[in-house]
Amino acid sequence: xxxxxxxxxxxxxxxxxxxxxxxxxxxxxxxxxxxxxxxxxxxxxxxxxxxxxxxxxxxxxxxxxxxxxxxxxxxxxxxxxxxxxxxxxxxxxxxxxxxxxxxxxxxxxxxxxxxxxxxxxxxxxxxxxxxxxxxxxxxxxxxxxxxxxxxxxxxxxxxxxxxxxxxxxxxxxxxxxxxxxxxxxxxxxxxxxxxxxxxxxxxxxxxxxxxxxxxxxxxxxxxxxxxxxxxxxxxxxxxxxxxxxxxxxxxxxxxxxxxxxxxxxxxxxxxxxxxxxxxxxxxxxxxx
Amino acid sequence: xxxxxxxxxxxxxxxxxxxxxxxxxxxxxxxxxxxxxxxxxxxxxxxxxxxxxxxxxxxxxxxxxxxxxxxxxxxxxxxxxxxxxxxxxxxxxxxxxxxxxxxxxxxxxxxxxxxxxxxxxxxxxxxxxxxxxxxxxxxxxxxxxxxxxxxxxxxxxxxxxxxxxxxxxxxxxxxxxxxxxxxxxxxxxxxxxxxxxxxxxxxxxxxxxxxxxxxxxxxxxxxxxxxxxxxxxxxxxxxxxxxxxxxxxxxxxxxxxxxxxxxxxxxxxxxxxxxxxxxxxxxxxxxxxxxxxxxxxxxxxxxxxxxxxxxxxxxxxxxxxxxxxxxxxxxxxxxxxxxxxxxxxxxxxxxxxxxxx
Numbered sequence: 001x002x003x004x005x006x007x008x009x010x011x012x013x014x015x016x017x018x019x020x021x022x023x024x025x026x027x028x029x030x031x032x033x034x035x036x037x038x039x040x041x042x043x044x045x046x047x048x049x050x051x052x053x054x055x056x057x058x059x060x061x062x063x064x065x066x067x068x069x070x071x072x073x074x075x076x077x078x079x080x081x082x083x084x085x086x087x088x089x090x091x092x093x094x095x096x097x098x099x100x101x102x103x104x105x106x107x108x109x110x111x112x113x114x115x116x117x118x119x120x121x122x123x124x125x126x127x128x129x130x131x132x133x134x135x136x137x138x139x140x141x142x143x144x145x146x147x148x149x150x151x152x153x154x155x156x157x158x159x160x161x162x163x164x165x166x167x168x169x170x171x172x173x174x175x176x177x178x179x180x181x182x183x184x185x186x187x188x189x190x191x192x193x194x195x196x197x198x199x200x201x202x203x204x205x206x207x208x209x210x211x212x213x214x215x216x217x218x219x220x221x222x223x224x225x226x227x228x229x230x231x232x233x234x235x236x237x238x239x240x241x242x243x244x245x246x247x248x249x250x251x252x253x254x255x256x257x258x259x260x261x262x263x264x265x266x267x268x269x270x271x272x273x274x275x276x277x278x279x280x281x282x283x284x285x286x287x288x
Numbered sequence: 289x290x291x292x293x294x295x296x297x298x299x300x301x302x303x304x305x306x307x308x309x310x311x312x313x314x315x316x317x318x319x320x321x322x323x324x325x326x327x328x329x330x331x332x333x334x335x336x337x338x339x340x341x342x343x344x345x346x347x348x349x350x351x352x353x354x355x356x357x358x359x360x361x362x363x364x365x366x367x368x369x370x371x372x373x374x375x376x377x378x379x380x381x382x383x384x385x386x387x388x389x390x391x392x393x394x395x396x397x398x399x400x401x402x403x404x405x406x407x408x409x410x411x412x413x414x415x416x417x418x419x420x421x422x423x424x425x426x427x428x429x430x431x432x433x434x435x436x437x438x439x440x441x442x443x444x445x446x447x448x449x450x451x452x453x454x455x456x457x458x459x460x461x462x463x464x465x466x467x468x469x470x471x472x473x474x475x476x477x478x479x480x481x482x483x484x485x486x487x488x489x490x491x492x493x494x495x496x497x498x499x500x501x502x503x504x505x506x507x508x509x510x511x512x513x514x515x516x517x518x519x520x521x522x523x524x525x526x527x528x529x530x531x532x533x534x535x536x537x538x539x540x541x542x543x544x545x546x547x548x549x550x551x552x553x554x555x556x557x558x559x560x561x562x563x564x565x566x567x568x569x570x571x572x573x574x575x576x577x578x579x580x581x582x583x584x585x586x587x588x589x590x591x592x593x594x595x596x597x598x599x600x601x602x603x604x605x606x607x608x609x610x611x612x613x614x615x616x617x618x619x620x621x622x623x624x625x626x627x628x629x630x631x632x633x634x635x636x637x638x639x640x641x642x643x644x645x
Contacts, residue, residue, distance in 0.1 A: 034412075036412050036415075036416055083600070083604070086604065087603075090607070091411065091412055092354055092411060092412065092415075093603045093607055095354070095412060095415055096555065096559055096599055096602075096603045097599075097600055097603040097604065099552055099555065099596075099599065100556075100596045100597070100598075100599030100600035100601075100603065101596065101600060102596070103549055103552055103592055103593070103595060103596030103599065104593050104596035104597060104600070106548075106549070106592075107549070107589040107590075107592040107593045107596065108589070108593055110589045111587070111589040111590065111593070213548070216423065216547070216548050219419075219420075219423065220420050220423050220424060220427075223416045223417075223419065223420045224420055226416075227413055227416065227417060227420075258427060258428055258431050261424055261427065261428075262424055262428060265420060265421060265424045268417070268420070269400065269403045269404075269417070269421075270403070272403060272404065272407040272409050272413075272417065273402075273403045273406060273407040274407070276407040276408040276409055
C-alpha cells in the first residue's frame with residue numbers, strides 16, 4: 001500500500017517540480033515588473049547548453065548547473081539593461097520585444113550550433129520501494145523545486161532587498177520617493193528571474209535532448225502556472241503549481257502526457273472564467 | 289454604404305488614394321498575363337496569409353486585443369479543410385469544406401473568446417493564453433502519427449502532416465494556378481472593403497472606443513464584451529480563411545505551420561506594418577512575405593532571424609509600425625510641397641492622413 005502511495009507522490013512531485021522550476025523565473029519577472037518575458041524559454045535553453053558544455057569539458061554536474069544559472073542571470077541583466085528597461089511603461093511592447101529576441105536567439109542557435117548536440121545522460125541511481133523502482137534524479141528535481149521556493153521566500157520575506165522589492169512591487173513611484181533605487185531592483189529581479197530559468201534548463205539538461213527550440217517545451221507550463229497564480233506571484237505560484245500538478249498527474253497516469261497537457265489547458269481556460277485574477281486574489285481576500 | 293469606405297478609422301481617402309488603389313488592383317489583375325505560372329502560384333501563396341494579417345490588425349490595432357493565436361485558428365481551419373475535403377469526397381464539396389472549416393474556426397474562436405473575454409482577461413494574459421492554446425494544438429497534432437489518429441478516412445499523420453485532400457474544385461475544374469490567384473485577389477478586395485466598412489461603421493466606433501477605454505465605453509451603455517467577442521471571432525475567422533486556403537493551395541498542412549516560430553509571424557507582419565491601419569497592414573504584410581520568401585530560399589533560419597530583428601527594431605524604434613510611419617512621412621512631405629505650390633486651399637484634398645494624427 002505504502003508503495004502505491006509513494007508512487008502517486010512521486011508522480012505528483014515530478015510534475016510539480018517541472019511546473020515550479022519552469023515558472024519561477026517567469027513569475028518573478030512578471031510579479032515585479034508586470035512584464036512577461038517571451039524569451040524565457042531561450043534562457044532555459046541557455047542554461048541547458050552551458051551545463052552540457054561545461055560537463056563535456058569535465059566540470060562536475062552540480063557545479064556546471066550552478067554556473068549555468070549564474071550565466072543565464074548575467075545575460076538576463078544585460079538584456080534588461082539593453083532592451084527590457086525601456087518597456088516597463090509599455091508591457092505589451094515588452095512582450096513583442098522579448099519575442100523578437102527569442103526568435104533571433106533560437107534561429108541563430110540553429111544556424112550556428114545546428115540541431116544536434118551530444119547530450120549527457122541522466123545521472124544514474126535509482127531506489128526501490130515495494131515492487132517499484134524510482135529514479136533518484138527525479139526526486140533531486142523535486143528537492144530543487146522546493147529549495148527554489150524556500151530560497152525565494154527567504155529573499156523576498158527575510159532580507160532588506162526583499163522588503164524594498166515588495167515595496168516596489170506594490171507601488172513603484174512611492175518606493176522611489178522613499179529612496180528605493182527601483183531601477184537597480186528591477187535589474188536584479190530580472191537577473192534572478194533569468195537565473196531561475198537557467199537553473200531550470202540546467203536541471204533538466206541531463207533528462208532531455210538538447211535542441212535550440214527546447215525552450216518551447218517549457219513555455220506552456222510556465223505560462224499557465226503564472227496565469228493561474230495571478231498578480232501576486234509570491235502567494236499564487238506555489239498553490240497554482242500544486243493545483244495544476246494534481247490535474248496533470250491524474251490525466252497523465254490514465255491518458256498520457258499530451259492529454260495531460262490538453263486537460264491542463266482546459267482547466268486553465270475554465271478557471272480564468274471564474275477567477276480572472278488568479279488564485280492569489282482568493283488568498284489575498286482571505287488574508288484580509 | 290459607400291460613405292463608410294472613408295472614415296476616421298482608416299487612413300487613405302480622397303481621389304488620389306482610390307486612384308492608386310485602382311491602379312494597383314489593375315496591375316494585379318493583368319499580372320498573370322505577363323508572368324509565368326510558377327510566379328503566379330508564388331504570388332497567390334503570399335496572398336493567402338494576408339487574411340490572417342488583416343484579422344490580427346482588426347483585433348489588435350482596432351480592438352486592442354493582442355491575440356497570439358492566429359495560427360491556432362489557421363491550423364483548425366487548415367486541418368478542418370483537409371479532413372472535410374477528404375471525408376466529403378472532393379469535387380464541388382471542397383467549396384463546402386472551405387466554408388465549413390472557416391465556420392469551425394469561428395466557433396472555436398467564439399468558445400475560447402467567451403471564456404477569456406467574459407472572464408475579464410485582457411492585455412498580456414490575452415496573448416499568453418492564446419499562445420498556450422496554439423502551442424498545445426501544435427504539440428497534439430505533432431504526436432498523431434499513429435494510424436489510430438484519423439477522422440473518417442482522413443489520417444492526421446503527426447509531424448509529417450496531412451496530405452491527399454483535393455484543391456478547391458468546381459465541377460471538374462480545379463481552382464489552381466491563375467484561377468486560384470484571381471480568387472485570392474477577389475477575396476482580398478472583398479475582405480479589405482468589408483473591413484473598412486466595418487471599422488468606420490457605428491460598430492467599428494464602439495470597437496475602437498473599447499480599445500481606448502473599456503470602462504468609458506461600458507458607461508456609455510455598450511456591452512463591450514459582445515463587441516470584443518465579435519472582433520475576436522471575425523479576426524480569428526480570417527485566420528481560419530487563410531488556413532483553409534493554405535491547405536487547398538498546397539494540398540498539405542503540417543503542425544509546424546501552427547507552433548513556434550509560425551505563431552510569431554502574423555505579429556511581426558502587423559507590428560512592422562502598423563497595426564492601426566488596414567491599408568498599412570495589407571501593404572506591409574505583402575512586402576514582408578515577399579522578402580521572407582526571397583531569403584528563405586537561401587536559409588530559413590536567416591529569414592527568421594531577420595523577422596526577429598524587424599520585430600525588435602519596430603518596437604524599439606517605431607512602435608506604431610514602419611510602413612505606417614513611412615507612409616505618413618511621404619504624405620506629409622507631399623502635402624507640404626503641394627501647399628507651397630498651390631496655396632493652402634487645396635492642401636487637404638487627397639490627404640492620406642487621418643485628421644486626428
